[in-house]
Amino acid sequence: MRLRIIGWLVVAVFTPAGTAAAQTAPGSQAFFSGTLDLAHTFGGDGEPEVNRLIRGDNPFDNVRLRLFADVVVHERWTVFSQILIDPSSSMGLESFLRSYLRFDVFKKEKADLSLQAGVVPTPFGAYSPRAYSDRNPLVSDPLMYHYFTTLRSNQIPANNADLLRHRGQGQAADFTGFAGGGSPIKFNGMPMIYDPCWDVGVEAIGSAGRLEYTVAVSQGTLSAPRFKGGDNNHGKQVSGRLAFVPYAGVVIGASYARGPYLDSALQASLPAGTRVDDFKQEIYGFDAEFGVRHLALYAELASNLWQSPKISDGQGHRQDLKTLGWYVEGRYTLRPGLFAAVRYGRIGYGDIDDGTGTRRKVPWNYDVSLWEYGIGYYLTDRIIGKLVRQGYRSKEESGTEHFFAVQVSASF
């Protein structure tokens, strides 16, 4: 039933596409737009598995079409919808639909507040608005926003050795997972933050003077958003971001999120006296942006932990699973219409006891790093051509995987 409703919603929203603006009802207005991305990879080590996302799609896929419908229902009410169509994915369109309602509570000279509800934008960090091909100077996303660790929301590792035995497997779609209980379905692990899918929840966004803020309550967590609705446990995630703009061109932000991430179905597999909602993801983030003349610089860092029921420090105490992710990115306009960009990102994993009784500490997953650099050229003001080279390195292997890609991104 839900799929049918979503299907009708998609049809209703996008049927008039092709018209830039359409009158929908007295006082309302609808705007339709989109991006079409054509990409091709070549050279190096072939298919870039590290970029594959949960739904089986990939920013380097040959064809990706994103459609937007922004409906101004009333002066203060707007419905924002978008859908991604990627023939490489076998999952239904409902997995790619994002739609939320915004209500502008007030908008003054030096302060404003809006409320949003639905499948709402990631309330953490500063990358989400730049994750579109016409805003992203490169092709892929930063590692910390998509790379899969081995941990899952629907399974738990039986112990430290079980977790360590599967290091490096989280990115694989056929990852069978752990022996500690849970779903036998082969599936990816969880990323630190999964921006390609947003979460169902409510958000307050606004500003006061030189501060801007976002506060959200959502069904899932940053690592396991409930993008199809529903809830996997009884807890909610609380998240937010506070940013300070000392002067134009400089933004400094701090983010925080905390919420239970395990599925309720795991309750029977948990240690006695614990509940699913006791085990949380908690993440702190910092972001900075600097721009002047033809240069734009971005940097983000996130310190994350998951509480896992059966991971111990070797002395009988439960131990958190920590990750540290960060990236730096730069973009420089070389001449009108021509720019160069580079991004380097990394995820490092905290140490845990190796479970052999020797008290040896080892990272619970393999550290990974990803770099991408390239050039872009505006063929027109709405068509950008990009040539990038991406490299990926995991501590599991000695070498570096790399490949080239071209992407043409058209906005309409």
Add this chain to the structure above:
Amino acid sequence: MPDRGNALTAAVLAAAILPAVSLFAGIVNGTVLTKPTARQKVPPRYYLGPYRAGRGPSVVEEGGPRDVVVFVEGVKGVFSSPARHPQLVQKDERFIPHVLPVQLGSTVDFPNEDDFYHNVFSVVSGDRFDLGRYAKGKSAHQTLTKTGVVVVRCEIHSGMKAYILVVPNPFFAVPGADGAFSIPDVPEGTYLVKAWHPDYGYQERSVTVPASGTASVNFTF
């Protein structure tokens, strides 16, 4: 008795200005009718904060005759670039005006009156330019050396868009809100009078301008 240098200067100035202030000049006037078109101001999809983007009003602006430029083509003469720089102002996350006609060779100023950065660029015209990011109170400029349409955008705020129409001479006008326009001091002769609208393109009419008096021409988009 004036010295030779001053006389030469006066002669050059006269040659440049004469066609525009000919004693045998008329007025081209008329009316432009446009369909009611909604020029969208897309509400910001993402909230990016007051000092970056996304705070612009969620309104729909009605386009109209003021989006049209009427100009006379084929007037012979050498026209010096205007000393005064036309302005395309960045304010409230939009370019003002939406359509700016300028004479060939003009230097256009792009002052930023918003609290946040803008980055004016154009990659559509023959004059590709990118003026970089600059803050409130600052301005950048660009000299336009080719006739035609220059599509101007802001790299930071994708909803911002404006058009500069570079025309070959000073004989152009933007209609008032009622659609009426008047182009004075057009030298006597037969010309093409063109009207251009960013959504509907060009229309043209052949017009004979009398030695004195008025030639009327109307356009409907």
